[in-house]
Amino acid sequence: MKTLRIAAALALAFSLHVQAAEPVPQERPVGQAERVFVFTGAMPTGVSVSETGRIFVNFPQWGDDVPFGVGEIRDGRVVAYPSAAANRDFSSVQSVVADGQGKLWVLDTAAPGFAAPKAGGPKLVAVDLKTDKVAQTVVFPSNVILPTTYVNDVRFDFRTGTAYVTDSSLSGPGAIIVLDLASGAALRRLSGHASTSADPAFAPIVEGENMKVRNADGSTQAFTVASDGIALSADGATLYYSPLSSRHLYSVPTRLLRDPAVSEQQLAAAVKDLGEKGASDGLEADADGAVYASDYEHNSIRKRAPDGSWSTLASDGRLLWPDTLSIGPDGYLYFTANQLHRQAGFHGGKDLREKAYGLFRVKINAKPAPTR
Template structure:
């Protein structure tokens, strides 16, 4: 990110940081552990951006030129925009414009319904994932689930790839990775589902072919009997007089090995990390059973949202229960490299060419559905960063 742009985006960050530091001296549940966190061996984090988003910005993508895009899933129909660009002062404006962000069912290929994530490819082209869920639940709008290829120089959509053939009536597409190299154009998508089931979608970007794999496999399912703790409280769905219950979420975060041969992934509600060989995901001669046989259980990794990898094939873990960033080394060891009390519901990573690791703090646990109908989200939303010693994968 160039210096001028960093200066613009940093406007108002000192005020936010001072407010956060002052709040750390209180005994509120959200900040009581701030001083203790500072004494831990894990390093601190730098507040890079205070995004004045209208809703939880789970997704994050940063262009080589420093343009910052955030994705705000439509958890309900009250979310005004689902894709925005962060501009001077941390303001978030609709991208590419307000019209595109209107969930128009009569224009399913052109309208943005529910964009949970987006990524830049090696050519700095933006790819967006739209789950086609204008209210965050229910059956996806026919034609609404799609991949979009966007030219950010001209701010226009270049191509739309429908995903209808790879989804089900209970799909909830969540995360995206794009792998474009010589003779190779693929995308991988997690479907966390709206219940216990999940899956992985593989997309041939050259032909538009979509394959649904590991549908209902143990590694893509929402795990039962698990409680997630964020800000020292269990995250529980509350609705009316019904007893609180843990949310469900299958395959959620994904990351690619630097050579593109291995896909790492994990359920939202699950403590284990998995990997699968990418070679068979789009090959029609490879059976579902053979794909399943290539899945590896890589062991405990904590409760996470997003994942990413660096050029050393280390997997970064958004440790949501600890307001922290973890890193799994190729030998299987895990270290906590940074923590910050502002990292509330750690979600999506982005590694820039100058070796900054960015991560969004989306405050999803503060949404009304987890707090008896009370909206406890507190904009602006922090996007934090920490230096690392490797390039993007």
């Protein structure tokens, strides 16, 4: 009997060994996301590729050791851009955008750690890419900056001399800020509108966990961030945007945004809800009429064709929180993956991020939307 029990145990062990050796089905990656750079220091948010292929990145003041807010990737490393001295004039940089016209624009929130923006601090700074010198500074007027404002991302249209900026407030109304680059005058549009506000029913699931603010004392708060991603159509006629705390894509005619004679009621009536696209941080548009969106719940990059249909360009377990998007002259869509959801503020004070952070790209065979 003992011999039989031993034989049975050996047979079971052998069976378990064979089962363990069998391949386990896994989720298939979609597309080919190529990692082109790794960041071993501070967490990046924005990336922008110039018309000549230069790659710029930025690092906000969110608690990491940030030696400089804006950098250029050169010879396998990130160097302060345009210089270490110039970076001392930046308070907390949320995004950088190469405008296709020879300049890199730096969006300074003047709100380190999401504090109230410093008076007269939020600004756009243009750097001439030929001379690597600051060429223009436009300070946002006080009529568009609230104590809760957090300027997040920007798109340019030099046919009208306009910059469109999202206010992605965490605690106040979101909005689209329309800035005249020549005069510095600005309008605050769709402030507090449903399309620029966090969706109250939104409950993101990232890496299998309901993402919310989790404080060290055990208290929690909903994850509520207003209008964030922004993209401008190739003809400059349509602005696309999305709250970070939402899965919906919205659009509005830019001629109405720019016209102060158009009332907020009239403007709101012109907003289109284009349906669900996934939960996005970054948006971008190409020259052929497509719109691209990150999907941070599914480690993915998605594409909206001109006919309104969606497809997934890349889905990969390495794409932990795909953030800002930028189309380069080489036909690639570049984006950062920065593990934003693993920050300490979402995990009771414990930082779960794992270095390095990544810069990725995926081939789209399209050019960036023109700005002129």
